[in-house]
Amino acid sequence: MPGEIPPKQRFFCYNLSMFLQQLINGLTLGSVYALIALGYSMVYGILELINFAHGEIYMLGAYFGIIFFGLFTAVGLTAFSLPLALALTFVLSVIFCASYGFTIEKIAYKPLRNAPRLSPLISAIGVSIFLQNFVMLTQGATDKVFPPIFGTAGFRFLSVQMTYLQLSIIVVSVILMFCLRFFVRKTRMGKAMRAVAQDKVMASLVGVNIDTVISVTFLIGSGLAAIAGLMVAMYYGLVNYFIGYVAGIKAFTAAVLGGIGSIRGAMLGGILLGLVESLGGSYISSEYKDAYAFILLIIVLLVKPGGLFGKAELEKV
Amino acid sequence: MATSVSQKRPARTSEGVLLKSLVAALWLSFLFLPLKGLSAAVVFFFAVALVLVFSRSLVKYHKTITGMLPSVRLSGLFPRERMRILIFLSFLFAAAVPLFAGDYYIDVAILAGIYIILALGLNVIIGFTGLLNLGFAAFYAIGAYAYALLHTKMGFGFWTAMPASLVLTTLAGFLLAVPALRLRGDYLAIVTLGFGEITRLILNNWDSLTQGPNGISGIARPEIISFPLNTLASYYYLVLCCVIFSIFIIRRVHASRIGRAWIAIREDEIASSVLGIHATAYKLYAFAFGAFWASLAGSLFTAKMQFVSPESFTFMESVLIVCMVILGGLGSITGVVIGALILVILPEMLREVQLYRMLALGAGLVLLMIFRPQGLFGGKGVSLRG
Numbered sequence: 278m279p280g281e282i283p284p285k286q287r288f289f290c291y292n293l294s295m296f297l298q299q300l301i302n303g304l305t306l307g308s309v310y311a312l313i314a315l316g317y318s319m320v321y322g323i324l325e326l327i328n329f330a331h332g333e334i335y336m337l338g339a340y341f342g343i344i345f346f347g348l349f350t351a352v353g354l355t356a357f358s359l360p361l362a363l364a365l366t367f368v369l370s371v372i373f374c375a376s377y378g379f380t381i382e383k384i385a386y387k388p389l390r391n392a393p394r395l396s397p398l399i400s401a402i403g404v405s406i407f408l409q410n411f412v413m414l415t416q417g418a419t420d421k422v423f424p425p426i427f428g429t430a431g432f433r434f435l436s437v438q439m440t441y442l443q444l445s446i447i448v449v450s451v452i453l454m455f456c457l458r459f460f461v462r463k464t465r466m467g468k469a470m471r472a473v474a475q476d477k478v479m480a481s482l483v484g485v486n487i488d489t490v491i492s493v494t495f496l497i498g499s500g501l502a503a504i505a506g507l508m509v510a511m512y513y514g515l516v517n518y519f520i521g522y523v524a525g526i527k528a529f530t531a532a533v534l535g536g537i538g539s540i541r542g543a544m545l546g547g548i549l550l551g552l553v554e555s556l557g558g559s560y561i562s563s564e565y566k567d568a569y570a571f572i573l574l575i576i577v578l579l580v581k582p583g584g585l586f587g588k589a590e591l592e593k594v
Numbered sequence: 595m596a597t598s599v600s601q602k603r604p605a606r607t608s609e610g611v612l613l614k615s616l617v618a619a620l621w622l623s624f625l626f627l628p629l630k631g632l633s634a635a636v637v638f639f640f641a642v643a644l645v646l647v648f649s650r651s652l653v654k655y656h657k658t659i660t661g662m663l664p665s666v667r668l669s670g671l672f673p674r675e676r677m678r679i680l681i682f683l684s685f686l687f688a689a690a691v692p693l694f695a696g697d698y699y700i701d702v703a704i705l706a707g708i709y710i711i712l713a714l715g716l717n718v719i720i721g722f723t724g725l726l727n728l729g730f731a732a733f734y735a736i737g738a739y740a741y742a743l744l745h746t747k748m749g750f751g752f753w754t755a756m757p758a759s760l761v762l763t764t765l766a767g768f769l770l771a772v773p774a775l776r777l778r779g780d781y782l783a784i785v786t787l788g789f790g791e792i793t794r795l796i797l798n799n800w801d802s803l804t805q806g807p808n809g810i811s812g813i814a815r816p817e818i819i820s821f822p823l824n825t826l827a828s829y830y831y832l833v834l835c836c837v838i839f840s841i842f843i844i845r846r847v848h849a850s851r852i853g854r855a856w857i858a859i860r861e862d863e864i865a866s867s868v869l870g871i872h873a874t875a876y877k878l879y880a881f882a883f884g885a886f887w888a889s890l891a892g893s894l895f896t897a898k899m900q901f902v903s904p905e906s907f908t909f910m911e912s913v914l915i916v917c918m919v920i921l922g923g924l925g926s927i928t929g930v931v932i933g934a935l936i937l938v939i940l941p942e943m944l945r946e947v948q949l950y951r952m953l954a955l956g957a958g959l960v961l962l963m964i965f966r967p968q969g970l971f972g973g974k975g976v977s978l979r980g
Contacts, residue, residue: 327780369628376625385960389967394779395726396963399920402913403959410953415629438778522909526791529784564799571788578781579773 278574285366297437299555305512307551308450309529311329312505312529314535314543315457316378316491316498322474322538323494325394329401330381333408334374334499338506340412342368343421349425359426370507371500376519378499379492382440405522413518423510446508461540466493474538523567527554530574536584546585549573612647619643688834699827704898704940707833708891711840713918713934714927715887718844720916721925722853723880724860726783729790730915732770735797735907737763737892742810742902743803752816756893758766760886767885768878775877784921790912797904809903816897833894842886845927847883856880857925865881915960922969930972 278407313335320328349355349362389397431440461467472480473490481487509524510516531550535542553573558566577584605752623639630638691703716730740759744750750758797804806812816823816832823829845854855876858866867873896902914937924935941951962969 279677321780325780327784332864341628370923373625373628376621378626380621380731385964388964392963392967395920396967398780398783399916400960400963402916405956406910406913406959407954407956410950410956412629414953415626506790507829526784526787530643531782532790533784567797568792568795571792574788575773575785578777582777582781 293331294432294436295559297435299440299559300380300552301437301443303555304548304557305446305551307548308447308511309505309512310531311544311547312450312453312522313524314531314547315454315540316395317525318527318535318537318539318543319470319494319498319527321532323470323491324386324390324397326351326386326397326401326527328386328498329398329525330385330404331378331400331498331502332521332523332528333405333412334378335502335506335509335528336412336516336518336521337377337408338370338374338503339423339510339520340421340506340518341373341503342366342507343423343516345353345369346423363426367504367507371503372451373544374503374506375496375500378502382491387491389566405525409505409518409521413437416518420515423513423514425514425518427476427511440514442529446512448577449501449504452489453504457497457501458540460497466490469573470494470593510538527567527570530570533574533584539584540585542584542586600854615646617701655671662900670848672795677700689831692830696827702939702942704738704826704830704833704933707830707837708895708898709915709918709938710837710931711891711894712915713930714840714844714893715884715923716915716926717919717925717930718847718856718887719880720919721930722856722860723850723877725877725880726779726916727786727881727884728783728909728912728916729786729788729793729907730884730888731907731911732786732790732793733763733767733888734892734895734915735793735904736766737889738896738902738906739797739804739810739892740889741893742813745896746810746979751894751895752814756890756897758953759893760889763889763892764882764886767882767888770870771878771881775874775881787909787912788907790907794904794907797907804904807904809901809905811901813896813900813902829898833898836894840890841927841931844887845863848927852876852879853921860925891906917955920959920969921962923971924969926971929969931971932971 313331316331316334317328320326320331341420345360345366346355349365355362381404385400386397389400427440427442429440431438431443433439452547461470469480469485469490470493472483473487477487480490509520527550528547531546532543533546534550535544546589550570550573553569554566557569619642620641622642623635626638627635665791688703690853692700695703712730712734715733716727719725719730737759740762742753742754744758745752748755770789774782774789777785798807800806815829823832848856855866855871856879857874858869858871859873863873895906918937919930920933921936923929924933944951944954
């Protein structure tokens, strides 16, 4: 009973549980940002391009999730076996988003590989505008709903509520990040990716197929964004065609925060951003929630331009 | 890198081209399939295949087609005297617009004038100095709000509120640029984008000052010596005067020592600093000078609408102004004016297919970057490096 606790302690208890609650919300949000940030970070590491369309891939992932899950529910697969329907939804969304990423690179970025830096950036903004409006025209401008299959089931821990969905979002994100880290560090393709990131010409001279590496980068990045989008669709339940822009910008911020091109940096940057947003939103002001990402970005870039885990770039003459 | 792949592909026979187009169309309609269903995807397939087959045969001639467009600056195409006549005639035409056009067209023309000033201002930052600013709408917003607040809260008239707003916004441009200019290339772009978003969020949430999303209304029309500019035509002439003023000043500054320093920084920052150009100072001037014009456009916009709200200053607004500069040709004043005119007038003409306008803008940007990255009237010499 709250009445039995002295006021001062009660205040503390209340504050602590609120703090922990926001910590969990922030971790959930942050791991989603981290998943999207990985795609930005990998593409920037290899092409030095801010892939503005990446946020739209995340949005497409959320839409595909709703479309395929709706389809499976309609044919009765969900009623037959929910895990199977969910797994198929995930697989199909990832396949489609990866295909979108692959196609976007082939159409909008590949012809501009040797163009001035501004051209692919503008092209990326063009793709982003195109995809947003494409989805708005085909799927309608109203919110889409993901059926609440998990509800608010969860467990209590130290007077803090954590849903199973939140837990699975965090766990899935962490597993995926470790898989990616393993892929980039140990496999042949991962080594090729790191080589291309360091020096494209040198890598091609020693027999790395640059086009394949870039395509694989886009496939993986888009696949991760699709999973992030799908999990957010389940978490919030609502999806709209413009969610990609804000999430994309924030994820890019996370990537820069951690040091662009670094996988560990994208992970920690994303989680840090999620925490700052949810704690700042509850303790400072929720109206400026979207501004924290940018303020944090500006501060980090001014204090440590290479990000927390990156190296500051020196300009070569 | 790219050549090794293209050599593996089948020869460019007509069957090969047809097959490739069909495969591409099939792939794209496969991507389209989940969004709208099977029947729409089939229609989509045929549409894409048709477009691809036709454009494939066009690609062969695309070099000739783009070669026919003026690849040098407009002034290189026409001799100087003829160019002068052309410019004089277009000013004459602009001055005559209210005589024959209806209110709707004058309204569009006023909007076009405001966007020309904006695009010219951004051209100073992107085109002359080579700094990509994705948050130009922030300066536009500060100018508009400074005018609106000075007018409604302090009781300033047009001719006192506008200069005050110019001074304030130029200062704001200066202050925002100080931290941002330590960054280069893409990082600068993303930080300016951040400034744009923060500005919009502040305007949206600082209810006691800006009245939040409701905006500020009840702004009076400007007047010249107690003669109010009540008709659209009179306001149009005010905007036209501002446009001519901005073109004149920007041309003069472009040709001055400062303008040449900007171009030197754009071409090679290190080399220019070796030559004794204080790059940071000149970049600051560029930001402040650009902000000045954004503020002028903001004041004119607010006085025209008699209302201002954060809705008008989104990221899309910044992107639209960047598009005007890039479509016209980075660094070319004539080109930027034409780019702004096209991007204001074309959407007005396409009102019936309003829903598809943004779709076309997105696709158009990609195509422009692939086929004509220097814009319609940009010189080949324009380079923008990280």
